[in-house]
Amino acid sequence: MSLPDLFREIDPPQRLLMGPGPVNAHPRVLRAMAADLLGQFDPEMTDYMNEVMALYRPIFGTENRWTFLVDGTARAGIEAALVSMVSPGQNVLVLCFGRFGLLLTEILDRIGAIVEIIEVPWGEIVPLDQIAQAIERFGPKLVATVHGDTSTTMAQPLEGLGDLCRAAGVLSYVDATATIGGMEIAADRWGVDVVTGGLQKCLGGPSGSAPITISDMAAERIFSRRHVELGLQTAKPIENRGRRIGSNYFDLAMIMDYWSEKRLNHHTEATTMLYGARECARVTLGEGLEARFDRHAAAGRAMTAGLRAMGLIVYGDDRYRMTNITGVYIPKGVDGEAVRRRMREDFEIEIGTAFGQLAGKIWRIGAMGYNAMKHKVLITLGALEAALRAEGFQAPPGAGVDAALAAWGE
Amino acid sequence: MSLPDLFREIDPPQRLLMGPGPVNAHPRVLRAMAADLLGQFDPEMTDYMNEVMALYRPIFGTENRWTFLVDGTARAGIEAALVSMVSPGQNVLVLCFGRFGLLLTEILDRIGAIVEIIEVPWGEIVPLDQIAQAIERFGPKLVATVHGDTSTTMAQPLEGLGDLCRAAGVLSYVDATATIGGMEIAADRWGVDVVTGGLQKCLGGPSGSAPITISDMAAERIFSRRHVELGLQTAKPIENRGRRIGSNYFDLAMIMDYWSEKRLNHHTEATTMLYGARECARVTLGEGLEARFDRHAAAGRAMTAGLRAMGLIVYGDDRYRMTNITGVYIPKGVDGEAVRRRMREDFEIEIGTAFGQLAGKIWRIGAMGYNAMKHKVLITLGALEAALRAEGFQAPPGAGVDAALAAWGE
Numbered sequence: 001m002s003l004p005d006l007f008r009e010i011d012p013p014q015r016l017l018m019g020p021g022p023v024n025a026h027p028r029v030l031r032a033m034a035a036d037l038l039g040q041f042d043p044e045m046t047d048y049m050n051e052v053m054a055l056y057r058p059i060f061g062t063e064n065r066w067t068f069l070v071d072g073t074a075r076a077g078i079e080a081a082l083v084s085m086v087s088p089g090q091n092v093l094v095l096c097f098g099r100f101g102l103l104l105t106e107i108l109d110r111i112g113a114i115v116e117i118i119e120v121p122w123g124e125i126v127p128l129d130q131i132a133q134a135i136e137r138f139g140p141k142l143v144a145t146v147h148g149d150t151s152t153t154m155a156q157p158l159e160g161l162g163d164l165c166r167a168a169g170v171l172s173y174v175d176a177t178a179t180i181g182g183m184e185i186a187a188d189r190w191g192v193d194v195v196t197g198g199l200q201k202c203l204g205g206p207s208g209s210a211p212i213t214i215s216d217m218a219a220e221r222i223f224s225r226r227h228v229e230l231g232l233q234t235a236k237p238i239e240n241r242g243r244r245i246g247s248n249y250f251d252l253a254m255i256m257d258y259w260s261e262k263r264l265n266h267h268t269e270a271t272t273m274l275y276g277a278r279e280c281a282r283v284t285l286g287e288g289l290e291a292r293f294d295r296h297a298a299a300g301r302a303m304t305a306g307l308r309a310m311g312l313i314v315y316g317d318d319r320y321r322m323t324n325i326t327g328v329y330i331p332k333g334v335d336g337e338a339v340r341r342r343m344r345e346d347f348e349i350e351i352g353t354a355f356g357q358l359a360g361k362i363w364r365i366g367a368m369g370y371n372a373m374k375h376k377v378l379i380t381l382g383a384l385e386a387a388l389r390a391e392g393f394q395a396p397p398g399a400g401v402d403a404a405l406a407a408w409g410e
Numbered sequence: 411m412s413l414p415d416l417f418r419e420i421d422p423p424q425r426l427l428m429g430p431g432p433v434n435a436h437p438r439v440l441r442a443m444a445a446d447l448l449g450q451f452d453p454e455m456t457d458y459m460n461e462v463m464a465l466y467r468p469i470f471g472t473e474n475r476w477t478f479l480v481d482g483t484a485r486a487g488i489e490a491a492l493v494s495m496v497s498p499g500q501n502v503l504v505l506c507f508g509r510f511g512l513l514l515t516e517i518l519d520r521i522g523a524i525v526e527i528i529e530v531p532w533g534e535i536v537p538l539d540q541i542a543q544a545i546e547r548f549g550p551k552l553v554a555t556v557h558g559d560t561s562t563t564m565a566q567p568l569e570g571l572g573d574l575c576r577a578a579g580v581l582s583y584v585d586a587t588a589t590i591g592g593m594e595i596a597a598d599r600w601g602v603d604v605v606t607g608g609l610q611k612c613l614g615g616p617s618g619s620a621p622i623t624i625s626d627m628a629a630e631r632i633f634s635r636r637h638v639e640l641g642l643q644t645a646k647p648i649e650n651r652g653r654r655i656g657s658n659y660f661d662l663a664m665i666m667d668y669w670s671e672k673r674l675n676h677h678t679e680a681t682t683m684l685y686g687a688r689e690c691a692r693v694t695l696g697e698g699l700e701a702r703f704d705r706h707a708a709a710g711r712a713m714t715a716g717l718r719a720m721g722l723i724v725y726g727d728d729r730y731r732m733t734n735i736t737g738v739y740i741p742k743g744v745d746g747e748a749v750r751r752r753m754r755e756d757f758e759i760e761i762g763t764a765f766g767q768l769a770g771k772i773w774r775i776g777a778m779g780y781n782a783m784k785h786k787v788l789i790t791l792g793a794l795e796a797a798l799r800a801e802g803f804q805a806p807p808g809a810g811v812d813a814a815l816a817a818w819g820e
Contacts, residue, residue, distance in 0.1 A: 036440075271616050350449040
């Protein structure tokens with residue numbers, strides 16, 4: 001790589017990203033991110049921070065005061081939630097129905113939690129009565145799950161989870177990265193204490209900012225471990241208490257102090273990402289949450305109908321499928337990576353590969369955020385038909401697109 | 411706050427940010443960040459990742475293979491470096507000459523390290539012979555320091571530090587967030603193992619991405635703790651070894667696997683921030699490192715001369731002052747916050763307050779990245795003169811600007 005190469009202007013191909021995310025950002029989001037920066041304690045900046053808090057409450061389905069951003073990718077939001085809520089040696093129950101359940105256990109292991117897993121085969125979800133029994137048996141301090149797990153395309157039903165946990169005096173945590181802005185998130189109605197998300201899927205923004213909401217009860221537990229940095233202590237020191245949170249960057253007590261009227265300095269807020277997160281929320285609420293959920297449902301319905309009309313087998317349990325991503329088996333004898341390469345090279349369309357036990361067995365095709373659009377679903381199916389044909393699989397010509405078009409309006 | 415308020419278009423004031431950072435981003439950086447997103451394993455995306463690696467090597471003054479980005483603010487880079495290099499119970503020696511030295515100790519405490527501090531009064535730096543003695547006495551696994559500490563405006567001299575550490579078989583770490591792109595970073599010549607930075611100061615970008623460089627020796631120590639996520643294990647599992655790193659998000663072994671040809675999935679790379687980091691580096695190398703350091707030095711020289719000509723007392727030791735930020739005492743009887751407010755409200759210029767023991771005693775005035783410009787230094791001094799006059803302090807009219815203008819070209 002020579003310097004002249006390195007110095008070329010940025011100019012990525014205009015590719016249609018129909019994988020499990022990231023997807024193409026809404027153009028308004030990218031434009032908003034070009035706004036000039038502000039000092040982190042400027043009144044206009046703190047106004048924007050307060051607006052972000054207000055904008056994300058309806059998106060999370062909550063009235064929680066503590067609704068804000070963690071500066072990092074969606075995974076940063078997950079780790080911040082878990083390391084701030086869970087102390088070493090505490091019991092945590094994890095629902096595991098795919099790769100991202102495993103990720104929760106992996107993060108919790110590192111925190112020093114004692115993790116009990118309810119595991120179901122990939123493609124299924126965890127029944128509520130199993131959760132109830134495990135709470136009874138294991139006595140966790142926290143129940144943690146993802147909402148939609150893109151690795152299996154399943155969405156865990158969450159109605160009743162919060163009631164169950166609260167009756168047992170247990171906090172609950174949900175990672176909704178893969179569903180937020182595309183399927184309903186109802187933190188308050190579910191009674192879930194902490195929910196995290198990311199911008200790069202149904203919210204139609206770039207990865208790099210993690211919205212989070214925290215109930216008063218969870219905030220109380222987190223603040224019971226509040227410690228103020230030495231460099232910020234003044235003549236009248238603030239009292240430190242409880243077992244210090246294991247990470248400084250992910251210490252939600254400090255981050256909440258930063259997002260509160262106290263404005264206690266912590267990190268330097270990622271202003272451009274905050275502008276982007278704010279615009280994602282404006283686009284989402286401007287469309288209307290119901291309309292947005294309907295659009296994602298129509299896209300998922302059309303994609304599924306189209307794939308089936310092409311003679312392909314859709315992966316997983318119909319009742320619990322996420323609306324914004326569809327798994328589909330790679331037909332016998334077809335080279336899955338060759339098809340993906342044709343999709344990318346001939347049509348500038350990305351579809352997803354799979355992880356772990358599903359690697360090489362299914363593709364994952366997303367329709368999220370700005371890409372959960374009728375024309376993008378139709379174009380993707382048409383391209384897939386051609387790519388499959390080139391790799392020796394004959395789908396009935398035109399059937400996928402026609403079925404999708406019919407299913408979109410159902 | 412009503413919804414119509416929330417829905418207003420983003421439109422921050424065009425404020426000149428002459429504080430300790432963040433500063434205004436270079437317009438080219440913001441424009442680059444508007445480029446369309448790519449899938450994280452698309453060949454064009456991984457090309458951009460490789461380019462970022464190559465572009466940051468000269469900026470860090472290194473040929474280290476492992477030169478890449480951590481997805482978070484500068485503080486995320488610090489925590490990633492420390493948590494990946496240091497295991498609980500290991501001895502770490504920290505040089506502490508300001509708030510950010512305290513931050514290193516605070517992060518290390520949470521990791522479970524045994525921290526020994528060499529502390530000097532704020533405004534001074536740590537002499538090399540003290541470091542040598544402490545290494546001898548304490549036998550640390552790591553010596554950690556910041557390069558420039560904006561809280562005191564001092565830059566720790568680092569020539570010889572690496573030799574000292576390597577002779578003793580000790581790794582070394584430097585946080586260069588406040589100096590990278592403005593003062594020389596010479597990782598290889600210093601012999602320092604790991605250096606981290608941020609975009610939001612002399613590199614002229616937004617906060618939210620942390621460049622890092624890692625020597626082969628440090629990488630070896632980090633890889634000795636490599637564990638692969640359960641969800642990524644395939645039929646032929648990769649061997650896990652050593653004591654697992656305490657954080658998943660900041661596990662540099664996994665992040666290096668992601669930035670290597672293996673492309674093992676970890677987080678979803680913050681593409682837009684990566685585009686921004688890439689453009690920061692292109693702007694920096696396009697100007698030329700020497701020219702850029704000279705420009706920052708001229709800005710610091712002019713600012714210091716101007717402040718002194720106004721009858722103000724500059725903070726700290728002249729020999730070790732950072733070129734890109736100047737501390738200045740608030741004159742007796744003047745309300746420092748009232749002056750800052752006038753600067754902001756009448757001139758749309760931000761200057762910095764101070765932390766801890768310097769709070770209320772000094773202002774910190776930066777000239778960094780896109781703002782280390784002659785006209786911006788002059789405008790700031792002229793505005794400060796007027797704001798001080800309005801608050802009852804009479805500087806000789808015009809003297810600050812004239813002195814700065816003369817000093818710029820020296």
